[in-house]
Amino acid sequence: MKFELTILGCGGAIPTLDRKPTAQYLNIQERYFLIDCGEGTQVQLRKYHCKFSKIDRIFISHLHGDHFLGLFGYLSTLSLLGRKKTIHIHAPKDLKKLLASHFSISGKQFNFDINFNELNFSKSTLIFEDSILQITSFPVDHSIQCCGFIFKEKTSKRSMIKSKIRELNLSIEAIKSFKNRQNFKLDGKLIDFRDVTKPGNRSRSYAYCADTCYNENIIPYIKHADLLYHESTFLEDRKDKAQMTKHSTANQAATIASKANVKELLIGHFSARYEEIDGFLEEAQKVFKNTISCYDGYIHSIKI
Numbered sequence: 001m002k003f004e005l006t007i008l009g010c011g012g013a014i015p016t017l018d019r020k021p022t023a024q025y026l027n028i029q030e031r032y033f034l035i036d037c038g039e040g041t042q043v044q045l046r047k048y049h050c051k052f053s054k055i056d057r058i059f060i061s062h063l064h065g066d067h068f069l070g071l072f073g074y075l076s077t078l079s080l081l082g083r084k085k086t087i088h089i090h091a092p093k094d095l096k097k098l099l100a101s102h103f104s105i106s107g108k109q110f111n112f113d114i115n116f117n118e119l120n121f122s123k124s125t126l127i128f129e130d131s132i133l134q135i136t137s138f139p140v141d142h143s144i145q146c147c148g149f150i151f152k153e154k155t156s157k158r159s160m161i162k163s164k165i166r167e168l169n170l171s172i173e174a175i176k177s178f179k180n181r182q183n184f185k186l187d188g189k190l191i192d193f194r195d196v197t198k199p200g201n202r203s204r205s206y207a208y209c210a211d212t213c214y215n216e217n218i219i220p221y222i223k224h225a226d227l228l229y230h231e232s233t234f235l236e237d238r239k240d241k242a243q244m245t246k247h248s249t250a251n252q253a254a255t256i257a258s259k260a261n262v263k264e265l266l267i268g269h270f271s272a273r274y275e276e277i278d279g280f281l282e283e284a285q286k287v288f289k290n291t292i293s294c295y296d297g298y299i300h301s302i303k304i
């Protein structure tokens with residue numbers, strides 16, 4: 001049961017040869033998501049062998065170009081490849097206008113529907129739910145309206161110990177009760193659900209904080225996440241610049257990770273001003289040991 005994140009771009013606003021603009025591909029139990037879609041994302045999806053056409057849901061955090069300019073090309077290619085299935089986009093409302101005007105000027109006809117869902121920037125909002133997963137957006141603090149996203153598995157029900165089903169010749173009704181943590185009477189004897197079931201899988205979670213300055217208001221949303229992505233555009237030597245442009249330093253990203261008590265921190269969105277990025281990991285690990293510095297093509301699996 002995969003919970004796997006692929007970094008398609010770890011760069012800041014200006015791409016470099018090694019660091020493309022922000023985009024991430026997330027596979028949670030064969031549900032495929034794209035988080036932000038900077039310029040060149042479709043090429044990165046190919047390069048890192050992602051399931052290009054299987055993405056059904058796209059999340060765009062905000063409308064700075066380094067987070068959405070790749071969407072025009074990606075959607076056009078999906079159309080050329082003959083996609084028929086609806087694609088769902090969660091994004092700021094103005095993106096709908098931008099896409100509509102671009103595709104109307106270029107005379108582009110799609111074979112598939114785009115289901116557009118406007119983000120709420122005033123409060124945390126459940127934006128998607130199915131049998132195994134919940135996705136919630138939450139406001140972050142950037143120079144324009146911007147949202148982060150949390151992807152969280154639901155705790156699965158207890159599962160049956162197979163040998164017990166045969167041994168006790170259990171009916172469907174009995175199995176249902178046990179999975180729902182209820183005891184069941186069998187031939188006059190009460191069977192404890194704990195004796196015939198084992199615990200379900202734990203719920204794994206990934207919190208994506210998009211572009212944001214240091215702001216402790218986001219901590220309640222991301223608390224205890226298995227993996228936190230927090231931008232780290234600058235080092236402390238440019239703390240003023242970070243504050244001015246509503247971005248964060250590596251030290252600040254690590255401080256948020258520590259205060260939110262997450263298991264692991266992933267830092268990225270490195271400014272093109274820094275040719276070498278070793279200093280980011282060094283600075284962050286002084287505050288939060290379990291930090292990983294991401295690079296284009298980096299894959300991170302969250303284990304069960």
Ligand SMILES: [Zn+2]
Nearest residue numbers: 013064066211
């Ligand atoms: Zn950005």
Ligand SMILES: [Zn+2]
Nearest residue numbers: 062064142211
């Ligand atoms: Zn931005």
